Amino acid sequence: MEVVTFGETMVQLAADRMAPLEYVDGFHKHVAGAESNVAIGLARMGHRAGWFSKLGNDPFGRYVRQFITGHGVDTSEVRTTDEAPTGVFFKEQISPDRIQVYYYRRQSAASLMNERELNEAYVAKARILHVTGITPALSPECRKLTFRAMETAKKHGTAIVFDPNIRWKLWNREEAGEVLGAMAGLADYVLPGVEEGRFLTGGHTPEEIAERLLEGGAGAVVIKLGGAGAYYRSGESSGYEPGFPVRRLIDPMGAGDGFAAGFISGLLLGEKLPAAVRRANAVGSIVVGVSGDVEGLPTRHEVERLLAGGAASEDITR
Amino acid sequence: MEVVTFGETMVQLAADRMAPLEYVDGFHKHVAGAESNVAIGLARMGHRAGWFSKLGNDPFGRYVRQFITGHGVDTSEVRTTDEAPTGVFFKEQISPDRIQVYYYRRQSAASLMNERELNEAYVAKARILHVTGITPALSPECRKLTFRAMETAKKHGTAIVFDPNIRWKLWNREEAGEVLGAMAGLADYVLPGVEEGRFLTGGHTPEEIAERLLEGGAGAVVIKLGGAGAYYRSGESSGYEPGFPVRRLIDPMGAGDGFAAGFISGLLLGEKLPAAVRRANAVGSIVVGVSGDVEGLPTRHEVERLLAGGAASEDITR
Amino acid sequence: MEVVTFGETMVQLAADRMAPLEYVDGFHKHVAGAESNVAIGLARMGHRAGWFSKLGNDPFGRYVRQFITGHGVDTSEVRTTDEAPTGVFFKEQISPDRIQVYYYRRQSAASLMNERELNEAYVAKARILHVTGITPALSPECRKLTFRAMETAKKHGTAIVFDPNIRWKLWNREEAGEVLGAMAGLADYVLPGVEEGRFLTGGHTPEEIAERLLEGGAGAVVIKLGGAGAYYRSGESSGYEPGFPVRRLIDPMGAGDGFAAGFISGLLLGEKLPAAVRRANAVGSIVVGVSGDVEGLPTRHEVERLLAGGAASEDITR
């Protein structure tokens, strides 16, 4: 694998209509997981990506595995357990921008992942390890696994890309601050949103946030600024990379995962920081034009077309 | 009960897609009734509210009763008949703001309500009686019942809140003017929209309308001005209460019923006219941010949060 | 037209799932009307058939007209009114053989049909007039129209086929007995089910029923015996015509209308009573193998194939 990532992927039950959930009769199932989104994004852009996790030995676990495998991601390291079910959550949407999730992931199969089952060679052979701040929040065992995986990467020269992805429903501020801070210090690349950066560092501007994360040990920092693009900083360079115009914003979900996938793709292609950030912006801008977490992830061809100044997609064609 | 209201609640068959009804294949059923909306709104805000009507002894009648009872409204005075079916209507939506209804309510069960079956004690013991201008338009018997209920309230010191709610599909202008004018003259509080006020009084400005309604016998007048809020006037005070900003308008239906529920809630909480109007504005502004007649009716907690300057709801939460 | 028929066709709202209606959320609309079923059946078998009625000037009226016209039936004599809506009914299905309907047809557009608007030439020029016992139950005006149409037919040599089609939800036994008895006495062909025959005549066996109807003035009698076929009797001949085996009964609704269409088709083709009854049996047996009132109505080719001893349809084909 060129890239390896791991984490919990759940079955999302999305409400059939925009209304408080008690008034919704029907739900449709989807696959949702930040890390598998990134892996799928990388596979679609032509990279060899592996994702591992623990799934319940149940229909939903089979569904998640089929979906991710079907998108060309290596799932040979995914484990199955009879001890706990695959996590699920319900997604309520009151209006396009009022979304709430109701988790049924406490003691899920993924929360039983642990460092003893880590295949270190799988991580060691990868060029890049992608980790998020969700996994260490799942359980103490998952936290240990996360650090063990990062240490393995460090030891074998696998670059670490860390996306904080803070989930306030999973832990309190103190714990989150401590753990995510330590992760940032181990990472070669840290990809926070600006609010996340403020939380992690106490800094306010992108410059301050980046400065403090670098001081804390991070190799490079890329701060996501939504439609405005991103600010990047490393020992070598720093600057703002503007975002690509979004013709019509359809669904903001998955933008961050698309950004991460685009950034990692750039790294794998040997791009320097500014170019990789520009690629990340491109992928992010394409993703938000399509409904769904992975539906809008582009092919390499589409990304290159946008980077080359063309339109990422076409209008009515018949 | 703190509040009692009565009227026709129908089964609404809403089109599954936005198109002229002849091209729509599927419909979903809902419960729709101005007065029961108000009762549900009050129950959700923690008040004891009763609603009565006459339903068909049929599945749709059972559905309406289950729905309203399930929301904590007292339905012990609802009657059932074998003589006529529960009213239904079809809702066509061509575009978000082009809506048309097709009634099947002529000679419905509710139109058979009559003054002989009125439980006067039920009205007499309530602090507030809520009436709308829909009920007297259903049948001559319903008209008599409406006035009898209002007289009962008058006699026992139950305050009357009157919402004209003019339905032009149900009667002609002459009849409507006469009956609704008489009702306004009997009411302690009259809550017209500005167009309704013009029809009822011939006045043009909110001030003129209020003036004339007071002259006609109304105790106080609150004129709804949509997003702009409301104008109120009584012997004691008068003024404009601005509306709360609506982040995203999703569905204007039910705003008036939410307004009435908020206003009555204020009265029950002992608020003066301006405060009750402000509360009415708050509820109205929350309701229009959610699809459906009752789905958006807030809890007391949500209203208080908005009145206290907070946001009524949160954005994406996970 | 070779055949003319008339009556009320309604929009049927069929429940999306088998459950008491109060628990059903979704409904799908269909077109349902005994007389228009017969007209569609005849058109599909290649005959020129006309159907007239009165529809509301509303989307459901337009839908009914489009559907029937689209099946090749002449609807040039259909009238439209602003006075009343197109009738609708809800269909509840608890289990495959527990079906209940809830009508919203009182004072419907069709009930406003009247003899003044009858185009007598339309009836006079037809070879056959098909009437059912539903129409005279809709309103006194409809009753007059029914008899006027029958008299017109009589006067001009148009043969009358009368299908009692008793709907107990529409009238009481006394009235029904009187009116339907009179209609039977005017008809050239009477097509009752055996229960209907017993009600109309007091006879018990098919022979008795037929005997008494002939005595009452009917020209010929065909008594439907369900899967067993039919018994026929006229001045010339009498006997039993066995039914065709039904491979798999899917939906009994519409069998009677299919029978009537098949019978009339036989008459138009110049067949004698036994042959026409056999054709009626064939059509009826095909119809019950398909879900829906008109969906299973066969083409001439399919009927002929079954009459010739072949299968009416094929199994899995790929």
Add this chain to the structure above:
Amino acid sequence: MEVVTFGETMVQLAADRMAPLEYVDGFHKHVAGAESNVAIGLARMGHRAGWFSKLGNDPFGRYVRQFITGHGVDTSEVRTTDEAPTGVFFKEQISPDRIQVYYYRRQSAASLMNERELNEAYVAKARILHVTGITPALSPECRKLTFRAMETAKKHGTAIVFDPNIRWKLWNREEAGEVLGAMAGLADYVLPGVEEGRFLTGGHTPEEIAERLLEGGAGAVVIKLGGAGAYYRSGESSGYEPGFPVRRLIDPMGAGDGFAAGFISGLLLGEKLPAAVRRANAVGSIVVGVSGDVEGLPTRHEVERLLAGGAASEDITR
């Protein structure tokens, strides 16, 4: 209340089509709980029934409460918690008789019920307490609550009806045997299925099972024999009560709950054991003719009609 019951009621997500769950895209939500089914059954037959539980402070908790309240059951003793979510489960149906459930109820809101929050007066004032063997399997606290409720009933002369309702997914055989055996010994009436009876007593025939349960302290025993009816035995009488013929079996789910509701209804009406068992059989036979847990629960009128030798329902009516 005449009857009080308590236990966990969950939101059931039923698959939209018969297939392994990984291949199912859509789900519809329902309310499912053995004890609330019984309460709803009793309310529909005209009894005053109360149900209590603990629900999450979430949309699904609100939905469950609205549904049960809407059916006329007293829910004034239901509690709400922020500590845990309302339980849910997914229902897979491979074929009509291959059904599997996937629970997400571990550490659910209901599992947090405890004896400290028991309103003893609520139980004490009831004539009958209904308990099932599901509740003690939810958590140690729930087990204590169950026994506390039974002791309270014993102390105040409230008769106890115990339905074992064994759920093998919730506990092991040893624990189940011990706890359910103890419950049976405290109960005035024990209502096992025959397999449950064998597990609880080691007996094989209904007679043996009943004998041993009586020896263990039960006041009376009624053993459900499916379509064949039931065997009952007390100190006073014993015998077989044959089942009512089921015209068409649609859904076996909920039959046991209907049986319990019918039995309790008989007790409340003052019937002797054989008559109450016969009533229980009647309700059970009606329930299985309708899809859904509560959809088929009959009114008093329907039960009486069946008991009197009539049909519980009618065929096609129009």
Add this chain to the structure above:
Amino acid sequence: MEVVTFGETMVQLAADRMAPLEYVDGFHKHVAGAESNVAIGLARMGHRAGWFSKLGNDPFGRYVRQFITGHGVDTSEVRTTDEAPTGVFFKEQISPDRIQVYYYRRQSAASLMNERELNEAYVAKARILHVTGITPALSPECRKLTFRAMETAKKHGTAIVFDPNIRWKLWNREEAGEVLGAMAGLADYVLPGVEEGRFLTGGHTPEEIAERLLEGGAGAVVIKLGGAGAYYRSGESSGYEPGFPVRRLIDPMGAGDGFAAGFISGLLLGEKLPAAVRRANAVGSIVVGVSGDVEGLPTRHEVERLLAGGAASEDITR
């Protein structure tokens, strides 16, 4: 017939949700065809319109015929074949303005239309023949048929209205340019969009385009400018006719067909070019306010109301 048109009408399978088609599970069928849209539009406005084509002898062919016949269009000249199926296509919608179609129309039934089967009298008796540039792109035989029909019209004084309707998925630029140019030269009225006009003539402004088309033989030219209206030019007159304001754009599909129908209606009503163009604009502006190709086509009454300065439709009505 007053107007005759012909061409391929397909079954459109529209995706149930906005997403890339590989992620869409459900589809709904519709009828889609530029020429039949025009015919339906004309029939709705009260004109006698005929449409002919060739359909597969399959369910989709029957569906298309029923739909078009049901809208009052004469389909007596439609042929059926066993040689090829009715064409279908899938419609993908990523966002409101990103639409893609996937055709399965190669060697479809309609592509087998040919000049030998042309009923010349049908064309000769019509006042207007409507042709589009789609038909000649279907097959060489269809191309011959198109020219034969136009020549027939020319010979008998039937005016030709030609709408280029270029479909780039069906042919290459060279072929298209040659054929469509020849068609324009034969037409009495040419109705291109501005981009089409540029392609056909190389001109840039509406004036240039019109000039060149007139030079090429066209009798008159009307260039559609979207919301801005249209530019017209003939030997007699020229000018801009502004568009009608569109309150809310719902669906741009079908606007061009509505424009053509409105224009032809004007011609049939004896209007001069400017008035007919104004009518065309009116119809186009109404069509885009409703979802679907034919759903929004107005009645004569609606068009006249808009032309007279009124609103084409009403808001919420109840």
Add this chain to the structure above:
Amino acid sequence: MEVVTFGETMVQLAADRMAPLEYVDGFHKHVAGAESNVAIGLARMGHRAGWFSKLGNDPFGRYVRQFITGHGVDTSEVRTTDEAPTGVFFKEQISPDRIQVYYYRRQSAASLMNERELNEAYVAKARILHVTGITPALSPECRKLTFRAMETAKKHGTAIVFDPNIRWKLWNREEAGEVLGAMAGLADYVLPGVEEGRFLTGGHTPEEIAERLLEGGAGAVVIKLGGAGAYYRSGESSGYEPGFPVRRLIDPMGAGDGFAAGFISGLLLGEKLPAAVRRANAVGSIVVGVSGDVEGLPTRHEVERLLAGGAASEDITR
């Protein structure tokens, strides 16, 4: 790969309800292909299976590939083309046993498969090559490819399993007889149904059919007898293997593919003919108890359980 297979896999659009297709509004997409069914069945039973084909460069092609890859089948040899679309077909179901398909596969992407693109090493390295009689019917090029693949297998000692799978909609009897006869003569194992065997050999009994196929060159013959099991014959042994009882037949589609997968699984496990046939029967009997082509394909564990005398699945579990 242990097994390699190839052929056309299409997108199936299944009607949402049982009715003639012209009356069906909605369709759901599925993946359908005899050869990919077999590959998925083998992968689910733990074998390494590869499938190759040619797909359109379109959403449906991506969907097919995702689905098959997601089930663990190797798709590395699947090709993509811009020249033609992925084939689709519509599935009409009038009643459970009246099914008709409407193909849109003429000149589909798969029909463009050809021998030049065959990766011979892929076939050569496999232990078993599975071929069906569908592929040679797709196009002359596909026919050549089929024989080329079989010859490659022969040359490298890859055993050939041939399932005739005759599709009468794709070719005439003469051509089919010639080609399929030649294929049978090249195969190590021929798996016809009894009707297919009669067509191929003119023999009537299983014994006659097998005899003649062996004479024609086949290595061994297994004749499928539906629920009755199968008859097998080779140079070494012959006999009847009875089928496993099917508790409830849900869907006969896919039984033959399941049989082939089970048979090949047996061969790969080193089983003798009778044991492999028994395994084939087991898989077939499981498949027909579940709706869908691949949904019912069992795991190795389920097959072994059934072969060991247990039940393949469980009843209601909760």
